[in-house]
Amino acid sequence: MDTEAIKRSLEGSGLRCTPQRYAVMAFLMEHNRHPTAAEIFEAVNRVDPRSSRATTYNNLRDLVQAGLVREVAVEGRAARFDAKGMRHHHFICDRCGQVEDMEWCDVPRPASGSLGKRILRECELIFRGLCTKCAPRRHASRSVS
Amino acid sequence: MDTEAIKRSLEGSGLRCTPQRYAVMAFLMEHNRHPTAAEIFEAVNRVDPRSSRATTYNNLRDLVQAGLVREVAVEGRAARFDAKGMRHHHFICDRCGQVEDMEWCDVPRPASGSLGKRILRECELIFRGLCTKCAPRRHASRSVS
DNA sequence: ATATCACATTAGATATAGTCTAAATTTGTC
DNA sequence: GACAAATTTAGACTATATCTAATGTGATAT
Ligand SMILES: [Mn+2]
Ligand SMILES: [Mn+2]
Ligand SMILES: [Zn+2]
Ligand SMILES: [Zn+2]
Numbered sequence: 001m002d003t004e005a006i007k008r009s010l011e012g013s014g015l016r017c018t019p020q021r022y023a024v025m026a027f028l029m030e031h032n033r034h035p036t037a038a039e040i041f042e043a044v045n046r047v048d049p050r051s052s053r054a055t056t057y058n059n060l061r062d063l064v065q066a067g068l069v070r071e072v073a074v075e076g077r078a079a080r081f082d083a084k085g086m087r088h089h090h091f092i093c094d095r096c097g098q099v100e101d102m103e104w105c106d107v108p109r110p111a112s113g114s115l116g117k118r119i120l121r122e123c124e125l126i127f128r129g130l131c132t133k134c135a136p137r138r139h140a141s142r143s144v145s
Numbered sequence: 146m147d148t149e150a151i152k153r154s155l156e157g158s159g160l161r162c163t164p165q166r167y168a169v170m171a172f173l174m175e176h177n178r179h180p181t182a183a184e185i186f187e188a189v190n191r192v193d194p195r196s197s198r199a200t201t202y203n204n205l206r207d208l209v210q211a212g213l214v215r216e217v218a219v220e221g222r223a224a225r226f227d228a229k230g231m232r233h234h235h236f237i238c239d240r241c242g243q244v245e246d247m248e249w250c251d252v253p254r255p256a257s258g259s260l261g262k263r264i265l266r267e268c269e270l271i272f273r274g275l276c277t278k279c280a281p282r283r284h285a286s287r288s289v290s
Numbered sequence: 291a292t293a294t295c296a297c298a299t300t301a302g303a304t305a306t307a308g309t310c311t312a313a314a315t316t317t318g319t320c
Numbered sequence: 321g322a323c324a325a326a327t328t329t330a331g332a333c334t335a336t337a338t339c340t341a342a343t344g345t346g347a348t349a350t
């Protein structure tokens with residue numbers, strides 16, 4: 001999409017805009033399906049330039065550190081990645097591990113005092129359950145209305 | 146601690162109370178430090194009965210499925226486990242990955258309609274930042290008040 | 291233009307976390 | 321005790337991610 005904007009945001013974070021790094025960032029901005037590192041690696045290599053597996057991981061690490069990308073850990077599955085665009089929360093499917101965006105809403109801060117000497121960076125809300133694909137089909141069977 | 150209570154909660158979930166399974170559950174109830182599978186394996190084997198690595202993983206899986214234990218995925222680190230006692234949230238340290246309990250507070254439900262056909266099971270709040278050990282020491286150095 | 295140097299990429303080896311298999315054992319029930 | 325189902329086990333295996341050391345690249349200085 002906006003080539004220049006991506007370039008600027010990389011350089012604004014002190015990261016060179018290399019073809020491989022750009023490809024990772026652009027892919028994440030064009031897709032909101034929270035791909036895994038392996039999926040990103042495969043996707044950016046379907047078009048040139050060819051990027052190595054190590055570079056894909058290196059760049060994802062750099063982008064996360066720079067605050068441009070969010071990493072979402074899912075129990076028992078590969079981590080997923082997400083360009084930090086508009087603020088949002090996540091729904092994670094118990095069955096298939098899919099991560100989906102949920103509309104942002106403000107989050108209660110920790111009760112004052114319960115934070116102690118800790119330094120708070122962010123609050124994150126995670127919804128869990130079954131995604132649309134995994135929720136039981138209703139068919140013609142008798143089931144809770 | 147309460148041997149009988151553990152036994153009953155296992156059997157109430159359709160799980161036999163084997164020595165290995167009991168040891169995992171008892172360890173999790175006695176410690177609220179969110180150990181990894183490897184730490185649990187090591188701890189329960191410091192005392193008898195000796196439990197294999199596979200069994201430790203099997204039992205953790207069973208306990209999570211039964212709803213007695215919670216698994217916490219942490220980016221780039223081994224999963225951590227937590228006996229589900231009193232409801233609470235979690236603080237996860239950006240630097241050391243430590244998971245700490247935070248006082249429970251009610252969580253906003255997703256805006257009605259934004260849930261679609263998904264089935265919601267739970268809402269979880271995660272605070273992130275630096276834990277007490279990782280927060281910058283203040284010493285005598287000049288730093289933000 | 292060429293030298294320089296920090297940053298970046300690469301292939302492949304390595305590490306870590308977790309799962310699977312198939313045989314042996316334990317447990318609850320009759 | 322006999323039986324069946326659940327559980328345990330060692331170790332092989334898979335998946336995910338990181339590391340290493342050599343090579344490449346581009347911005348800047350000369
Ligand atoms: Mn997202
Ligand atoms: Mn906890
Ligand atoms: Zn699903
Ligand atoms: Zn810490």
